Amino acid sequence: MTNTTIARRRGRPPKTDYSVGATQGDARAALIASGLETLTEQGFLSAGLDGMLKRAGVPKGSFYHYFASKEAFGQAVLERYARYFADKLDRHLSDDSRPPLERVQAFIDDAKAGMARHDYRRGCLVGNLGQEAAGLPADYRERLISTLTDWQRRLAACLEEARHHGDIASDRDPDRLAEAFWIGWEGAIMRARLERSPRPIDVFTDSFFSGLNAQHQGRPSS
Amino acid sequence: MTNTTIARRRGRPPKTDYSVGATQGDARAALIASGLETLTEQGFLSAGLDGMLKRAGVPKGSFYHYFASKEAFGQAVLERYARYFADKLDRHLSDDSRPPLERVQAFIDDAKAGMARHDYRRGCLVGNLGQEAAGLPADYRERLISTLTDWQRRLAACLEEARHHGDIASDRDPDRLAEAFWIGWEGAIMRARLERSPRPIDVFTDSFFSGLNAQHQGRPSS
DNA sequence: ATGATTTTAGACCAGGCGTCTATAAAATCA
DNA sequence: TGATTTTATAGACGCCTGGTCTAAAATCAT
DSSP: OOOOSOOOOSSOOOOOOOSSOOOTTOHHHHHHHHHHHHHHHHOSTTOOHHHHHHHHTOOHHHHHHHOSSHHHHHHHHHHHHHHHHHHHHHHHHTOTTSOHHHHHHHHHHHHHHHHHHTTTOOOOHHHHHHHHGGGSOHHHHHHHHHHHHHHHHHHHHHHHHHHHTTSSOTTSOHHHHHHHHHHHHHHHHHHHHHHTSSHHHHHHHHHHHHHHTSOOOOOOOO | OOOOSOOOOSSSOOOOOOSSOSSTTOHHHHHHHHHHHHHHHHOSTTOOHHHHHHHHTOOGGGHHHHOSSHHHHHHHHHHHHHHHHHHHHHHHHTOTTSOHHHHHHHHHHHHHHHHHHTTTOOOOHHHHHHHTGGGSOHHHHHHHHHHHHHHHHHHHHHHHHHHHTTSSOTTSOHHHHHHHHHHHHHHHHHHHHHHTSSHHHHHHHHHHHHHHTSOOOOOOOO
């Protein structure tokens, strides 16, 4: 059997375990953190590597040691963001100590606070990259879509609970409601950033909650 | 009356092989038309002048004869887009031959057809620039906001009619509903472009219409 | 011709991504 | 210990693109 314990190799060992956001000294983690800040503010295409390198305090030579290209770097940042966001979602939406819709509101308040904390300069990375999707490598598109459907799945589960709880009309489909939520959410984040105000988020979320117990009806007959 | 046949002008004659601007002979119009196509696809920051010039069939040296800078050019394109879009809105929303909500649906169908016609490559210029607002000159922000509130005003008037018509619960505020519409709309356009599908628009608009006759209720108590 | 006006060609410079070479650090082998 | 191998840092350089500007071209007016 192979020696799984240590398996000695020659040479300087790599700084393994990038997944856990190692803190100081880890250039790769610093780069991703810097990328998160920059890309949520500026998007991908118009963001320059040099700026992110400077922000992270990492020289260019190191960058291409850890990432094959700017594109590969962007993907890594997106992965990290998707995980970070899904964790935040779960933290709120699985909080059994509150009724389901309050959990949704708790997530919204959390996100709102985050935007205010950064003076409405940072948006949603998925929204930013989504708008640039035309000019991005093809695999970005798939990843962005899968991220959104992942968030949708998590929200739908909570809305399903709310339906059983009696807070949503029984003929509404939680999955479709969740889909509509994220569609509107991205618009609300964009608008909040534009106006530098939490109001768009409030207007959207109020509208969303109001619609939950409406009788479903088709569009106006044509 | 002016001689429209030949109308000789002073100075070096233009090359007049503009490919885009329907109206031949006007390089400026060709540039704006080209800019509309490009900026609705790519946004402002990552779009290059060269591509737009080539698309318009206008030589590079001419650009700064017609516009003071790329920024000024972008503003001109935005003005044109805002007018174009407001006209389209009015054409539908003021059509007294149909009930108000059907007019809204007619506008939506029109916009959907436009997106499909361009294979979901082009988005809403206001949405594109809005997402880039952080990296854009300050006056862009104000213009984008005023454009959205202008569209909101027009839609609110139609929703007010719908309320009198009995299609909207009497305690809902048409202005706030219209505000919510444009917030979600931008999200829907973005998502439709990402998925290259009309579905996000349908999901959003169905959700919007469903909410119109709901009893208004606050957010979940916290 | 000379001058005025309109349009264009092309140079210019800044910045952006990626590469390349050099060096230091950390471990093993001899 | 010293040689060797692998990892990581360091930043200068090249090539290209992109926005801007200046000088010149092409025409009309006098």
